[in-house]
Amino acid sequence: MxxxxxxxxxxxxxxxxxxxxxxxxxxxxxxxxxxxxxxxxxxxxxxxxxxxxxxxxxxxxxxxxxxxxxxxxxxxxxxxxxxxxxxxxxxxxxxxxxxxxxxxxxxxxxxxxxxxxxxxxxxxxxxxxxxxxxxxxxxxxxxxxxxxxxxxxxxxxxxxxxxxxxxxxxxxxxxxxxxxxxxxxxxxxxxGAALAAAPEAPVRVYHELDDQYYSVSSGGFIGAVYAALGAINIADEADADGFGYPQLTEEYIVAADPELIVITDLVGYTAADVAARPGWGDVAAVRNGNIVMVNADTASRWGPRLPRFIGEVADALQAVAEPDS
The missing domain is CATH 3.40.50.1980 (Nitrogenase molybdenum iron protein domain)
Structure with a gap:
């Protein structure tokens, strides 16, 4: 890194x-x-x-x-x-x-x-x-x-x-x-408008902070966004103490089979790089091309630009839940 x-x-x-x-x-x-x-x-x-x-x-x-x-x-x-x-x-x-x-x-x-x-x-x-x-x-x-x-x-x-x-x-x-x-x-x-765009069907999501597999659980405000959107956050089970930002493993992520993977524009790699990771080919998000990149600042700061992040995630969740819409 x-x-x-x-x-x-x-x-x-x-x-x-x-x-x-x-x-x-x-x-x-x-x-x-x-x-x-x-x-x-x-x-x-x-x-x-x-x-x-x-x-x-x-x-x-x-x-x-x-x-x-x-x-x-x-x-x-x-x-x-x-x-x-x-x-x-x-x-x-x-x-x-x-x-x-x-x-x-x-x-x-x-x-x-x-x-x-x-x-x-x-x-x-x-x-x-x-x-x-x-x-x-x-x-x-x-x-x-x-x-x-x-x-x-x-x-x-x-x-x-x-x-x-x-x-x-x-x-x-x-x-x-x-x-x-x-x-x-x-x-x-x-x-409120961004949350209203969330799909009714829950989607398994993995938010990746870096290449060491740090993620966000519902214990922090980024995770609170996913919770409000009705998503199933795969990091929650790995964050028993509610810290909010657990470090996962490749094995855990693959086994959890996220349907949507979210990375930021500061990680230094692309969605294609994530998809090319050995053993990730059968992950639903990889298989169906549902890896999205968001702005790191809007995704990590509470403030006036937060609705942009929520809207982007809501759209991505909707695309996963209703791929033909």
């Missing part, structure tokens, strides 16, 4: 799985996304005007002892998911720097900052008045709190409700609550 792709896959796996680090926390707080006193209004995740699915997140990291301005003007985002959401809710002009993987939208101020191995001095060089990150890597939160820089933890959601709440919490923290609520309503509509 090329070094960059290996690092990217590691970063994606880390970012997507870190939501479980916060689950089951007994110190849940009503404050949005781990930021204390972000504004005078009620926390967005609990706002009664939010859609019904946008309930409080399942768990919230402990708050930090600093206050966020009503509308911070020098935001540093160390989360590709947060970066996309910030620009989608109109806060792009408040963002002064984003991490090395925040490659969308194109106007995002890309830097070499690392979201999974952050450096306090490097982050502070951008003079932030708010830092958004997936988790407290390298004790960054404490280092920034020591100089009164607020930190917002915005972990990857495990399912739709906490994903909507994450958007609202982020909008609340940056003074864009109305815009965040509107984005949630838009996503609910678009995702």
């Amino acid at each position: 090329p070094p960059f792709r290996s690092r990217y896959v590691a970063a994606v796996l880390l970012a997507l799985s870190l939501v479980w680090a916060g689950c089951g926390n007994d110190d849940d707080t009503a404050e949005p996304a781990g930021v204390e006193e972000t504004a005078t209004a009620e926390p967005a995740g609990a706002n009664q005007t939010a859609p019904s699915d946008a309930a409080e997140p399942d768990s919230s990291p402990a708050p930090v002892p600093t206050a966020v301005p009503d509308r911070p003007q020098r935001i540093v985002s160390l989360s590709p998911m947060a970066t996309e959401i910030l620009f989608a809710i109109g806060a792009g002009d408040q963002v002064v720097a984003v991490d090395e993987f925040s490659n969308y939208p194109p106007e995002a101020p890309l830097t070499d900052l690392s979201g999974w191995d952050p450096n306090v001095e490097a982050v502070l060089s951008y003079e932030p008045d708010l830092v958004v990150m997936v988790n407290d890597a390298n004790d960054l939160k404490a280092g920034l709190a020591a100089v009164d820089v607020p930190v917002m933890l915005s972990p990857a959601p495990a399912e739709f409700a906490s994903g909507y709440a994450a958007i609202i919490d982020l909008g609340y923290a940056v003074g864009r609550l109305d815009e965040a609520l509107e984005l949630v309503r838009q996503l609910e509509t678009e995702i």
Whole structure:
């Protein structure tokens, strides 16, 4: 595996799985996304005007002892998911720097900052008045709190409700609550339409993250998409602890006989390469040509482009279930 792709896959796996680090926390707080006193209004995740699915997140990291301005003007985002959401809710002009993987939208101020191995001095060089990150890597939160820089933890959601709440919490923290609520309503509509395109007959699916056979189970939000589409995720039985991203084996995959195989455009190989693997010729997805490639970013980030991924998967499932339609 090329070094960059290996690092990217590691970063994606880390970012997507870190939501479980916060689950089951007994110190849940009503404050949005781990930021204390972000504004005078009620926390967005609990706002009664939010859609019904946008309930409080399942768990919230402990708050930090600093206050966020009503509308911070020098935001540093160390989360590709947060970066996309910030620009989608109109806060792009408040963002002064984003991490090395925040490659969308194109106007995002890309830097070499690392979201999974952050450096306090490097982050502070951008003079932030708010830092958004997936988790407290390298004790960054404490280092920034020591100089009164607020930190917002915005972990990857495990399912739709906490994903909507994450958007609202982020909008609340940056003074864009109305815009965040509107984005949630838009996503609910678009995702609902995409889910409606799913076939009635369940389809066995295997989502491959890399050539080491890491996959996604229903324990993570990518797997939650397949579950919502009524698919049978072959990785579920291999993920007894609910981690969300189990590593499978070739033997397991072939025996599970997936009818649809999904790979991303960052794996470094093609559908034809998958089909040519020794022993895979009798797998239903290979035999019937049902191996599809999706955009790695839209398939790994909760945010405004998620409906594209859901729509692509729904279409692929429909093609498997009704090949002659």
